[in-house]
Amino acid sequence: MTPMLEASGASTAARISARRRTPPPTWLVVALACAGQFLVVLDVSVVNVALPSMRTDLALSASGLQWVVNAYAIAFAGFMLLGGRAGDLYGRKRMFLVGLGLFTLASLGGGFAQEGWQLLLARAVQGLGAAVLAPSTLTILTAAVPEGAARARAIATWTAVGAGGGAAGGLVGGVLVDGLSWRWVLLINVPVGAVVLAGAVLWLTESRAGERRRLDLPGAMLVTGGLATLAYGISRTESDGWAATATLVPLLGGLLLLGLFLLVEARTGAPLMPLGLLRLRSVASANVAMLVSGSSMFSMWFFMTLYAQNVLGYSPLEAGAALVPSSLAVVLGSKLAPRFMPAIGARNVAVLGTLVAAAGFGWQSTMTADGAYVTAIMIPGVLMMLGAGLAATPLASLAISGAAAGDAGLVSGLINTSRTMGGSLGLAVMSTIAAARSGGEDAGPGALTDGYALVFRTAAVVLVAGAVLMWARLPAGEREAKGAGG
Numbered sequence: 483m484t485p486m487l488e489a490s491g492a493s494t495a496a497r498i499s500a501r502r503r504t505p506p507p508t509w510l511v512v513a514l515a516c517a518g519q520f521l522v523v524l525d526v527s528v529v530n531v532a533l534p535s536m537r538t539d540l541a542l543s544a545s546g547l548q549w550v551v552n553a554y555a556i557a558f559a560g561f562m563l564l565g566g567r568a569g570d571l572y573g574r575k576r577m578f579l580v581g582l583g584l585f586t587l588a589s590l591g592g593g594f595a596q597e598g599w600q601l602l603l604a605r606a607v608q609g610l611g612a613a614v615l616a617p618s619t620l621t622i623l624t625a626a627v628p629e630g631a632a633r634a635r636a637i638a639t640w641t642a643v644g645a646g647g648g649a650a651g652g653l654v655g656g657v658l659v660d661g662l663s664w665r666w667v668l669l670i671n672v673p674v675g676a677v678v679l680a681g682a683v684l685w686l687t688e689s690r691a692g693e694r695r696r697l698d699l700p701g702a703m704l705v706t707g708g709l710a711t712l713a714y715g716i717s718r719t720e721s722d723g724w725a726a727t728a729t730l731v732p733l734l735g736g737l738l739l740l741g742l743f744l745l746v747e748a749r750t751g752a753p754l755m756p757l758g759l760l761r762l763r764s765v766a767s768a769n770v771a772m773l774v775s776g777s778s779m780f781s782m783w784f785f786m787t788l789y790a791q792n793v794l795g796y797s798p799l800e801a802g803a804a805l806v807p808s809s810l811a812v813v814l815g816s817k818l819a820p821r822f823m824p825a826i827g828a829r830n831v832a833v834l835g836t837l838v839a840a841a842g843f844g845w846q847s848t849m850t851a852d853g854a855y856v857t858a859i860m861i862p863g864v865l866m867m868l869g870a871g872l873a874a875t876p877l878a879s880l881a882i883s884g885a886a887a888g889d890a891g892l893v894s895g896l897i898n899t900s901r902t903m904g905g906s907l908g909l910a911v912m913s914t915i916a917a918a919r920s921g922g923e924d925a926g927p928g929a930l931t932d933g934y935a936l937v938f939r940t941a942a943v944v945l946v947a948g949a950v951l952m953w954a955r956l957p958a959g960e961r962e963a964k965g966a967g968g
Contacts, residue, residue, distance in 0.1 A: 815871020
């Protein structure tokens with residue numbers, strides 16, 4: 483009897499072990515990766531419609547509002563390379579869980595913040611968690627789906643969900659602020675994060691590329707400190723001008739820290755960002771293109787929601803609902819991109835998307851203080867985000883295709899870093915441009931409109947320049963990207 487029971491128990495244990503070794507369905511892996519990416523990108527934009535309420539409740543200054551967005555974005559951009567490399571070396575599932583757990587806890591802290599500095603600290607910690615989480619979402623997805631048309635569709639889904647997270651932030655934030663309070667734009671992450679954490683523990687399998695080694699923490703601190711200091715210096719130009727000591731010291735300090743980062747990367751044995759990677763034409767050109775386009779596109783949600791509320795008098799919910807067509811457009815663009823890529827090439831799709839977005843930004847720059855919804859928000863917003871969706875997928879695809887498999891997490895972190903770094907620095911510059919033209923957020927509707935219009939006009943010019951850069955430097959397709967080393 484005992485041997486029979488032992489055999490039965492052994493058989494059950496073997497079945498359980500075999501079930502654990504069985505890879506989860508691909509669609510489930512894609513769904514979990516996309517859910518993590520959705521949360522990360524959602525929190526870049528979800529706070530935008532809550533900014534006026536945050537300012538009133540926590541007595542934030544006008545520049546403080548910018549840092550509610552940038553504290554997250556800079557920590558996100560600065561530590562994403564570290565997060566990507568950590569996933570490659572220590573396990574993508576492990577970093578997914580660590581990043582999502584940190585992000586969820588920081589969301590809880592931010593939701594209960596009683597002072598402005600507490601909110602900014604929570605947003606920075608959220609950004610750190612997102613930096614660990616985001617690269618793992620793409621590498622988990624690409625490891626689960628073989629290269630080819632299926633992977634292109636999976637990346638397009640990941641891009642669409644991420645873009646949709648950024649686009650849906652306005653509507654989600656508006657519903658929460660109007661129905662509950664601004665605190666729920668952060669607290670909503672807690673139950674959602676807990677569900678995704680549970681699913682990841684149960685269904686994701688571990689993977690890594692490369693042996694364990696020391697992470698480049700000095701490099702991560704230097705690049706993050708450099709970006710934050712540089713963005714602070716740019717923000718000081720609004721009140722002190724470009725020639726003031728209070729502006730020049732942080733600007734020069736930020737550039738010095740970024741220069742030290744490059745020096746450390748060139749000398750360390752285990753660099754955060756191997757500089758040799760930038761000798762790959764596809765990786766270097768796709769990241770520069772993502773940085774340039776991100777500097778314009780990231781600021782769209784910030785200024786569109788401010789225009790809707792501060793000039794047109796929309797409520798937070800109305801401002802969020804006004805951007806729903808843009809939310810759908812960015813998802814549509816992301817899904818259309820892989821259909822166009824085999825026919826006309828990834829480079830051409832990226833250029834086309836950037837020019838469509840530039841047309842939308844140019845249209846938006848004609849805004850008036852009494853603009854009608856259809857012509858002042860909906861149509862230009864759709865053009866801007868349709869173009870953003872079209873451009874993002876081929877840029878990410880070209881960058882990843884040009885790198886070795888062991889560097890997938892690093893390149894994923896790099897492409898996201900470029901987009902977010904460009905966005906955070908671009909927002910600092912665009913906020914300064916708007917304030918200089920309008921005279922600050924306390925100006926009247928007409929002056930505010932002039933400032934916002936100048937921002938969109940500047941962004942349109944930057945995007946046209948970015949399209950020219952893409953046409954000149956991006957390889958024509960993934961096959962060429964693999965051999966583009968010069």
